[in-house]
Amino acid sequence: MSDLYIDLDALERTRHDLEHVADLLRDPVSRLADEAGAVTSISHLRSRLQDFGHEWDYGIGKLSEFSGTVGEALVHIRDAFTEVDQKLAATFDQADGR
Secondary structure (H helix, E strand, O other): OOOOOHHHHHHHHHHHHHHHHHHHHHHHHHHHHHHHHHHHOOHHHHHHHHHHHHHHHHHHHHOOOOHHHHHHHHHHHHHHHHHHHHHHHOOOOHOOOO
């Protein structure tokens, strides 16, 4: 017989990190999108830098969307595991006559 174990603290840290990854990147990426063109007077390069910044801004938005979805899935995993763990413990308690 094997033991069923999930490190709920690690699961929670992972969920938190996933849900906040966009927060860590949004400010630098927004600055890149807004200020990248200011570093040069060459119009073509300035345009390409601004495009690059806007593409990253879009990508970070998508990353935020997807990581939020994964974070929600981890909440469901945590809740389902906790429920199974409690039912399993109750079953063992009944079997032991407690």
